[in-house]
Amino acid sequence: MENVVLIIHLFLALGLIAAVLMQRSEGGGLGMGGGGGAVSGRSAATALGKLTWLLGAAFIVTSITLTVLVAQKSAGASVVDRLGLTPPPVTQSPDAVSGDDLLPPSASDTAPLVPAAD
Numbered sequence: 001m002e003n004v005v006l007i008i009h010l011f012l013a014l015g016l017i018a019a020v021l022m023q024r025s026e027g028g029g030l031g032m033g034g035g036g037g038a039v040s041g042r043s044a045a046t047a048l049g050k051l052t053w054l055l056g057a058a059f060i061v062t063s064i065t066l067t068v069l070v071a072q073k074s075a076g077a078s079v080v081d082r083l084g085l086t087p088p089p090v091t092q093s094p095d096a097v098s099g100d101d102l103l104p105p106s107a108s109d110t111a112p113l114v115p116a117a118d
Contacts, residue, residue: 002069009062016055023048 023046 002066002073005062005065005069009059009066012055012059012062016052016059019048019052019055023052
């Protein structure tokens, strides 16, 4: 199922690219300049414009469908679980430092710096 949706998604992407590239350019960056564009009223929708909207909507639907399919397939499993590998056992070497050795010494553990007067 996932492969079928993925192939449809690929064809939609290619069709969307072709539909956008075949549309007439309005000239200028962001529709500025060259008669009309974004500043004027809404122009008549062409068949190619409608096709672009249809392909775009279908592309979004297949994107969401693929996301849902993959999320259901991998729910609760990590990559290591799917590979079937077991991690090597953790062994502590004899010269390993315990967590208590990392703390600074407390006041009761240290000897006074000045010898006591007798």
